[in-house]
Amino acid sequence: MEMNRRSFFKRSIFTLGTAIIVFGFPDVAWAEKKKFKTTLTKETTTICPYCGVGCGLIVSTRDGKIINIEGDANHPINEGALCSKGSALFQVVSNERRLNSVLYRAPGSSKWEKKDWTWALEKIAKNIKDTRERTFVKEKDGKIVNRTDGIAQLGGAAHDTEECYLLSKFARALGIYWLDHQARLCHSSTVAALAASFGRGAMTNHYNDLQNSDVIMVMGSNIVEMHPMAARWIMKAKEKGAKIISSDPRFTRTSSIADIYTQFRSGTDIAYVGGMINYALQHDRIQKNYVLNSTNASFIINDKYSFNDGLFAGYNPEKRNYDKSLWKYDLDADGIPKRDNTLQDPRCVFQLMKKHYQRYDVDTVCNITGVNKEKYLEVCDLFTSTYPEDKSATWCYAMGSTQHTIGTQYIRSYSVIQLLLGNIGIAGGGINALRGESNVQASTDMALLYHILPGYLTAPSPDDVDLKTYIEKYTPKSNDKKSANWWGNYSKYITSLLKAWWGENAQKDTEGGFCYNYLPKKSGLHDHMQIFENMYKGKIEGLIAWGQNPAVGGPNSEKERKALDKLKWLVVAELWETETAQFWKRPGVNSADIKTEVFLLPACSSVEKEGSVSNSGRWAQWRYAAIHPGDADWHGDARSDLWIVDALFKGIKKEYQKTAGVFPDPILKLNWNYGTGDEIDVNKEPSAHFVASEINGYFIENGQRKGQVPGFAKLMNDGTTACGNWVYCAGYVNWSDTEGKDKTAPNYVKNELGEFSNRYAKRIAEKDEPKAQQLIAEGRAPGMNLNWSWCWPVNRRILYNRASVDSEGKPLNPKRWVIRWNPALAEGKGAFEGDVPDGPWAPSEKYPFIMCEEGVGRLFSAKPNEGPFPEHYEPLESPVLKNPFSGQMINPVIVLFHQGDALNKELNTIGTSAQFPIVATTMRVTEHWQAGAMTRNLPWQAELVPDLFVEISEELASEKSIKNGDKVAVSSARGKISAYALVTRRLEPLVIMDGTTKRKIHQVAIPWCFGYAGIATGDSANLLTPHVGDGNTNIPEYKTFLCNIKKA
């Protein structure tokens, strides 16, 4: 979208007209003025490609060259500001290291060759068909599986949403089930935990809402460094008197703005939070009405449930799993859970929980975590002081919480304490799962993960023999009329998805129902580590990696790189020559020994294509291309991933049309038309708008599209609607279905499919909306920006907000309300105003947690695999020998590769505290991003942090005779790295109790963003980390393992 300079300069401290007329430079000639950097430039808006905050930027171009990139002053989240990465975006485009042609590496070769698209796409398509031919399985054990054993696909969390959707569709059409991406490695445990607690696995509030908190707990996150713009809103909260708590094994840049800092041992967060839960329960610091009405505290648990010495009822030690049918509610005659509203029944959740956390007394907690008791009590007191209705606290977390073998339960523990305090569904409250990639929210929503389908539908297993069986199994039921049980609409979402994917080929009785059997079936675990373990065993021939760099980002780098060596072919779509792309010539290998055929495809950066990205607050924002193919700054043959996947699909389809192949139907019958015709054409860009309109969904009449579906309430299970992702339904709608009259507005779109409102492109900030300002003056919580972009679901900014009002719809906190019932609205019928309510029903008509079949938030949740209450277990590599809370040392359900078959055991050694006495954690710095390609290839960012370093305490440094700046070797049971020592007071040894033994524990922290490619290079910290992960999602335990350190 082009912007005129007037609106560009709005936020200056003094106003601007055109320089000459208003300011009247008497002594400065016009010739001088022409030299101003952004004179006569065209401006386009974009959203930052780095973290998940979603800041806005303005790109200024002139004659096809990008001249300047700086913050968008009109954007309500960043208001013109940017962190150092966003500020450096210019160097993502203006960079000689950008790929500008297709590169090919022949098997055994030691160098790249330049190729053209036609050649490459044809060869890749042949490889894919060939591998699929030999490894496609139609049936297993008599059941339909229709899947391809030999191909894996990874990536990409920074792709546009429309690209993610097509990548997801593409993979399934090929029968790929070895399907995963960055979301597995970063926030998969979040989705499992939040869905288990509240019904949806997403960040409940949003960044601007941080200004509304009274207490902000940052634990499991270094928010100020990894989500710097969140610091802007934290500062605003501080100005209003908020208190910030930073709990972290090391004192970070986040700790520098905190009011209380507590240092503790990495891997003991559940002990810490369990202690806070116990504190809240012992001091009766709970929001009584909220706990009674909005949680399952009063629900009676069936007497088959028990907990004893670290294990819940139903544990099978051989299978390492639980029989969860023993963790159920007691139901009454109507099938509705029994309750005790006095919360006294010993079998009610409240009492069971109280008993469970009794063991988490302050002394035991401090002894195992190493936290200072005085400070810990301060934290407990401060955080639980937010239990009254007029106070709110929020929990901000990220990798420090998710990346553990017990990660899901970490987040469950935050959910429990937040529900007890009444902090969910309110302004300034919530569980803020800070997502670290610009579009990992949408890449997860679009299900670039094997275990789900777009919209968080479950991926089918062989036992789900047809659509009917599948629907029956996965549709939750509730007999309680007050429970909205929104997942009861499941059949509409899966059917509409199948229609979107196989179009008119998908009819009621086709292939199991609407082509249901075209979907590959999953059997067990197919996550990232499983993919690499199987690749190492030679079971996976080909890998397609879209903008993901597992050679740096995956755990146990040595094993994963060696797994890549076994591939027959590898396709990488990237901006840069990453470590993964050049794995075959990495230091220490002989290229001639590696037979993998490698295709490196040049892709586009965020400012070189059009589409949307969803930030972690679920705001889906549209962004525009600043330059196009052929422009001066364009990188040769580079094309968007949208173009690449479109061309690749067409190439594969052609192969199947040319020669017969095994089960070609899911490919040949796939509904795939995004405006580029049947031929591969480098000059035709697929339409992101066509994709967006399919994601939203449309009505079908007589086989024809008949307009957009205006909201998911209108989706059908009879084949009359198609919808790529039900949670995005209402984001891209008919223009006539909106209040839009102004066809010059950025959300107005007209194309071959019709006239639409692209709500993702809306750009009205609440500061410019009189109606919003009026409501804010009446106490509505600021920050929602309801007309800026569109957020899922249905533009609801704060999830579960029905929990924020009483039975009459009056806000529990009138000074900072989210929704309130206004009886005068809707022609006197009454409606909620403020945020979009979590269901439009009248107050008291439905329970607030509409995605849970019980209708309430779950303190006790039977969904997670290791138990309904979070329980502390030690990390796999732990410095202690005794768990003070039970006899169970580690999470009893995690997959233990080091105890698997012979090939699993290889390169999977687990270390002991005797060999490796130091606790290590991985970390990031704000200057670099993820696996590093997007910053270590930029001179400005490489200048700031050029080398790998390890943060160590002064005491440890002194013990090992290490000085600041010395080179040191850090080793673990898996590998060794070389780094500079950064000696600091921000880390200190902790004194803990291991049973009755006092131990001094040293902790070190290592940035994991380095690798052998780029300008700034260094060893990858993941050479040290183990192949072990969480019990629900297998997110790797990157954050706590054992190491040793010595001067090099």
Added chain:
Amino acid sequence: MENFSEPMGLLIDNTKCIGCRACQTACKQWNNLPAEKTTFFGGEGYQNPKDLSGSTYTLIKFHEVIENNKIKDWGFWKKQCRHCIDPACVVACPVPGVLEKKPYGPIAWDDTKCLGCPLCKEACPFNIPRFTTDINPKIRKCTMCNDRLEEGLEPACVKACPTGTAIFGKREELLKIAEKRLQEEPDKYFKYIYGKDDLDTAVLYISGFDLEKIKGYPKD
């Protein structure tokens, strides 16, 4: 600043600073300044580069504040030209027109006639001016984004700052803001306004700790 004569300035409050270096990168981006080759870190904490230079006009310095033998704070200081009200560099420069103190604040430079002599650097109480490294060195330093100011835009570093650590405005008003903050939260600030209590400069600092504690403050 309608008639371009009122003195403007910056107020940099390091209690809000998160040490993110957005300002460093934004400065390089706006001014098309190249990156320098660095190794490890050039100072305490994550400081890089190790000094201001012909291609680095602003630099964040890190400082760990210790109290009762424990880490109390991690402080940051934005080193840059302070745009003195009475600039010694302008007086010292032997060539008229190279350095100019604008009435609205910035000490701008026009390197066309710059001789590359070290007089401005030596005269500067803060050791700020640096030079390009080619055969005819030319002066380089922060210009307070004078070119942006003339277009009604705030300096690039101020705009980029996520937390409003650096704010831009009339020096008189910034002094009032600084005084108000020191008064309202006396436990938070070291009681001193740099740029008023030491030497009058357009760039003012208030801090959570005595900036003198930083190695290399005020001049290396």
